[in-house]
Amino acid sequence: MKTAVVVFPGVNCEHDVVRAIEALGGEAELVWHRDTDLTGFDGVILPGGFAHGDALRTGAIARFSPVMAEVERLASAGAPVLGICNGWQVLCEAGLLPGAHIANRDLSFICRFEEVEVVDTDSILTRGASPGQVLRIPLNSYEGNWVDPSGTGRVVLRYRSDPNGSQDRAAAVTNETGSVVGVMPHPERATDELLGSRDGQVLLESYLHSLVPA
Amino acid sequence: MKVTVTIDRRAELADPEGVTVKRALHDLGFTETTSVRMDRVIHLDVDGDDPDVVRGRVEEMCRQLLANPVLEDFSVEVHA
Numbered sequence: 001m002k003t004a005v006v007v008f009p010g011v012n013c014e015h016d017v018v019r020a021i022e023a024l025g026g027e028a029e030l031v032w033h034r035d036t037d038l039t040g041f042d043g044v045i046l047p048g049g050f051a052h053g054d055a056l057r058t059g060a061i062a063r064f065s066p067v068m069a070e071v072e073r074l075a076s077a078g079a080p081v082l083g084i085c086n087g088w089q090v091l092c093e094a095g096l097l098p099g100a101h102i103a104n105r106d107l108s109f110i111c112r113f114e115e116v117e118v119v120d121t122d123s124i125l126t127r128g129a130s131p132g133q134v135l136r137i138p139l140n141s142y143e144g145n146w147v148d149p150s151g152t153g154r155v156v157l158r159y160r161s162d163p164n165g166s167q168d169r170a171a172a173v174t175n176e177t178g179s180v181v182g183v184m185p186h187p188e189r190a191t192d193e194l195l196g197s198r199d200g201q202v203l204l205e206s207y208l209h210s211l212v213p214a
Numbered sequence: 215m216k217v218t219v220t221i222d223r224r225a226e227l228a229d230p231e232g233v234t235v236k237r238a239l240h241d242l243g244f245t246e247t248t249s250v251r252m253d254r255v256i257h258l259d260v261d262g263d264d265p266d267v268v269r270g271r272v273e274e275m276c277r278q279l280l281a282n283p284v285l286e287d288f289s290v291e292v293h294a
Contacts, residue, residue: 100285145228
């Protein structure tokens with residue numbers, strides 16, 4: 001089963017994601033944001049970076065990229081859709097996840113390991129993890145401060161500290177069915193001892209185990 | 215026609231940049247400043263003769279792209 005890793009101009013984590021998926025035995029392929037056909041893909045990952053230079057707002061331009069119609073089609077079919085960091089911001093702008101992101105509370109670009117706790121295992125990102133499990137994963141963002149006035153986002157990972165002001169200390173949020181997830185820290189950067197942590201593996205394995213033939 | 219769009223962060227939402235600028239103003243001695251909101255102004259040149267039509271089109275731009283309804287309100291001023 002195959003995962004599409006979407007490349008918007010300005011994205012910079014796409015190769016890390018492909019490498020991490022392949023290291024776990026999965027199959028992943030880069031797709032350009034102007035592609036209009038994701039037939040044959042069983043899931044999608046929107047990797048981190050600065051899609052379209054974050055012009056206007058993070059994710060605001062990317063959500064209108066041609067590929068997003070296919071991302072929305074897969075999401076509505078219940079296929080796993082995962083947005084990491086900037087990818088989460090794109091999913092919010094696209095309305096596939098509730099809320100939006102603003103600058104970190106202290107206006108600092110945060111680039112360090114953070115501990116997150118698994119608080120809900122009913123999602124494509126967390127179903128293989130244990131409730132209460134604590135994972136050490138790198139956070140790397142300036143606009144990780146998630147706000148959700150609707151109160152409909154379901155938090156699946158929660159920071160143990162409060163690094164950025166994110167509502168409900170949310171580090172990852174899912175939709176009603178658990179099939180679409182946005183996560184701010186980078187699980188793909190915690191998949192090898194050389195990277196300082198392997199705690200992201202259980203999350204990406206959960207994603208891979210959520211894939212079903214399209 | 216020249217059009218000015220003002221995008222405001224909703225008052226009930228945090229504005230970390232505004233808080234930081236206010237703190238800097240206080241550090242400089244401008245302690246009379248009680249609030250700073252970092253809103254956004256967008257200047258557009260739009261083809262059209264009818265101000266009402268232009269306004270309607272720009273409002274639609276705001277709804278689709280320029281403003282995020284979760285965070286922001288907008289106002290449109292058409293300069294005849």
